[in-house]
Amino acid sequence: NYPKVPRHSVEEGLQAQGEAQGPVGAQGARAREGAAAAPSSSTLSSCPSSSSSFSSYSLILDTTREVFAAGMLSPIKGPQRSFSFSTCMKATASLKSDQGSSRREEASPSTSEDRPVAKTLIREGINDKVADLVRFLLLKYRTKELITKEEMLNDVIKDYRDHFSEIFKEASECMNLVFGIDVKEVDPDGHSYDLVIALGLTYDGMLDDYQSLPKTGLLINVLGVIFLEGNCAAEEVIWEVLGVMGVQAGQEHSIYGEPRKLITHDWVQEGYLVYRQVPFSDPVRYEFLWGPRVCAETSKMKILEFVAKVNDTVPSAFPVWYEEALRDEEARRQAKVEVRPSWGAWPRALCRATTKRPCPK
Structure with a gap:
């Protein structure tokens, strides 16, 4: 598990x-x-x-610009994308080193009366889940395993189920734009996905x-x-x-x-x-x-x-x-x-x- x-x-x-x-x-x-x-x-x-x-x-x-600079990554600008390369890079850093592995404790989205603070905490929690899901997808790509929505919800998303669509979209964009890997749905009824090299290319350099x-x-x-x-x-x-x-x-x-x-x-x-x-x-x-x-x-x-x-x-x-x-x-x-x-x-x-x-x- x-x-x-x-x-x-x-x-x-x-x-x-x-x-x-x-x-x-x-x-x-670029x-x-x-x-x-x-x-x-x-x-x-x-x-x-x-x-x-x-x-x-x-x-x-x-x-x-400055996407990968010094590990402090800028979000892509654009009205439709909230995906941040920093979130993606946070996921990959752990694949290289255990240093800095402490992370925010699992928590349900805040219900604090301080709405701006609560909103920030929810966003940070979502970013953590995006990073978690990217790590999970990279592991599944290496082991050449299909992924199911149920597996992602139970093993990764957990308390952030209400935000699954957003988390899944951002993690998929990270996989595509940074790693050149597409997350493709192969069974709409069973909500299962495969990870394939983008644009029809056949070599990933791994x-x-x-x-x-x-x-x-x-x-x-x-x-x-x-x-x-x-x-x-x-x-x-x-x-x-x-x-x-x-x-x-x-x-x-x-x-x-x-x-x-x-x-x-x-x-x-x-x-x-x-x-x-x-x-x-x-x-x-x-x-x-x-x-x-x-x-x-x-x-x-x-x-x-x-x-x-x-x-x-x-x-x-x-x-x-x-x-x-x-x-x-x-x-x-x-x-x-x-x-x-x-x-x-x-x-x-x-x-x-x-x-x-x-x-x-």
Whole structure:
């Protein structure tokens, strides 16, 4: 059982699972500030000039600025979302360390006459439950188990049953936006849910280490930057964007680990990214493109939908990229791909038709 969902319980559960399974080996693994200037054309980048995309992506990332900075995370701004990344990060911190594991005691929502104080306490209690549920979902994702509403209510939500819909929504958003994992209902009658990698992607970057967490959320962010930069992003742009998220090259991140190897090696080896030298650059510089596996598993429209979701809007709010995504969808329909092949066998013609530049050789 998962009786009180203390911070250390999920960690112990993951550790026990890791000990039981033994080594299984590794799996075969926003934004520029508004005032930031686009790289000069004198840098000889082969990427197209994209100052407009810089400003647009900055607008998108204004909503999540300082998301991961120093563990003190800002809530996403927007009229419809109360989800806070700090709540999500509080959940993941316990998967890395038992330190600071003391938490607010279980309590029913306050009935104090001091309504502002009572409202604050209820909100704090809800935040705790969101963090608890995220930890619970991460454990279930690792063990590949379905989850039921009854299980969540009895083992996690408990005295906050009246707030289940809100807690479940916020925890699901955290799983999607931070970890790149979707919570999908598979049995409406039984209210059971499965946890799957978002946007049709098939790689989460998790290792056999019981502390390892899904890294697909970071990958989707990188793919979004590349798309919005004109299907090709200079390496310095990628790192500047990730720096806003508190993800720095050479620095261990609580969720994503050391990002340089992940981005320049692991995802390249897995076919999700192309990392290549900018022709004739001096000093030598590098840039990123989508890899062939992205063409096989997801689409520009799905990536744009993710970006729009982060910004509490719709894909058509970004007309230039929306039109390009529509052309991509039409090219896919014309290709009449009945069954999605493995990424290595994905037709190069389709990939060429859905980007402004040739597929990498």
